[in-house]
Amino acid sequence: MVLLALGQLRRRPAAFAGLAVALLLLVATTTLFGSLFATQVTAPEAVRATPVAGPGLMVIAGAFGEIAVLVAFFVVVHAIGFALRRQHRELALLRTIAATPRQVRRLVRVQILATALAVALPGALAGWCAAHRFLDALRDRGMAAPGLRVPVTPLPALVAVAVTLAVGLVASAVAVRRVSRIAPAAALTATATEQGRTGVPRLLAGVCALVGGGLLLRLAATRPPGEVDKAGQAALLGSLVLLVAVGLTGPLTARALVAVLGAPLRALLPGTGWLAEAHLRGYARRLTSAVVPVALLVGLSATMMIMTRTAEHAAGPTGAASATDVWLRQAELALLTCFTAVSTVHTVIAVTGERRREFALLRLVGATRRQLLRMLTSEALLTTAVGVLLGGAVAALASAAFSAAATGSAMPSVPVAACGWIVAGAAALTVPGILGAGLRAIRGPAAEQAVGARD
Known part of the structure; x- marks a missing residue:
């Protein structure tokens, strides 16, 4: 199933392009706001106590991150459901040649994991660079202390990748449920019409x-x-x-x-x-x-x-x-x-x-x-x-x-x-x-x- 899943990714990259972009956005967004939290937490006490205009870095990161990550989550779930819908016929054909529901679910999980890992590094780098630019913009407007610096730590990126993998696995389990649980012949027939x-x-x-x-x-x-x-x-x-x-x-x-x-x-x-x-x-x-x-x-x-x-x-x-x-x-x-x-x-x-x-x-x-x-x-x-x-x-x-x-x-x-x-x-x-x-x-x-x- 692992080789079959990777073969699908190589033969039909267009079918997973939107999913890859959505996962990259989720990794980048989570890394961005995680880096801002780490910036505030790791700063010296004197820097954290510096008065600034606006609500402060932690409040801004929390407010922005809450909505942005939820939107990215919504986009990822939608992209996963759509990517799997485009594979319904292939998944149904696998069921007709004796693939079990567990094997079909494993194939989909491998596809999601492979796509997420492929975009993990560029997404993390994009989020880290965005954190630098966002922090510079806040400092220029007096909304962040001049002494704040984004720390060089892999923790926000690792958390972002873990969150992305969890979201992908949960969403794929829900999306693939319909094809994997019905009878093989019915699964193939169901792909012809909605x-x-x-x-x-x-x-x-x-x-x-x-x-x-x-x-x-x-x-x-x-x-x-x-x-x-x-x-x-x-x-x-x-x-x-x-x-x-x-x-x-x-x-x-x-x-x-x-x-x-x-x-x-x-x-x-x-x-x-x-x-x-x-x-x-x-x-x-x-x-x-x-x-x-x-x-x-x-x-x-x-x-x-x-x-x-x-x-x-x-x-x-x-x-x-x-x-x-x-x-x-x-x-x-x-x-x-x-x-x-x-x-x-x-x-x-x-x-x-x-x-x-x-x-x-x-x-x-x-x-x-x-x-x-x-x-x-x-x-x-x-x-x-x-x-x-x-x-x-x-x-x-x-x-x-x-x-x-x-x-x-x-x-x-x-x-x-x-x-x-x-x-x-x-x-x-x-x-x-x-x-x-x-x-x-x-x-x-x-x-x-x-x-x-x-x-």
């Missing part, structure tokens, strides 16, 4: 995430005016939990939104519009794979933007807001946007690229390349719209909770232009990615691709 129903455990987990996100937003809304920073952290964490709920309940939610949004598209494009909507509704899990990163990008970015503008307006009369607070929020926004943008680009390209056989069959029954591109354009627009609506709904709830704590009103100050740029950015990442991968997927003879072209 199952029509979302499992009860997944729905229950989604409901629990919705409840947990709602409780966090209630906690944010009830914080006193003097604890605006805590309200912001609770609101941002609540938005992330709600986005997890979106991912868990996505097949149902996304299908319903496509049915509503697809009506005007069918009226404008009776042929390709209907086909695009039918594909998205029929493959709800595939749609969810593409929608969740878009919703994550829009939800977190819009939440940060709106909370920042609301805090600035709330502090305007008293002058309580400072340039350091604004810079910290902007830095956190840039970090989160980087994670979600990488996840969005990889996912939409991979989801479209794996549809070669589907496109070939459509060409064999008479569809032209131009018609397929029109269908893909419709799908890209619908996918973007669904992701923007779901992310926007989460951002609206989270920013309303924060506004209630900061201003006493649930109506936040919305930077319309900035939010418009967020939507435009999501479309710029999604639509060209889908169309570019689609153009590549429909190249070549249709008959050869219909036989079963694989990555």
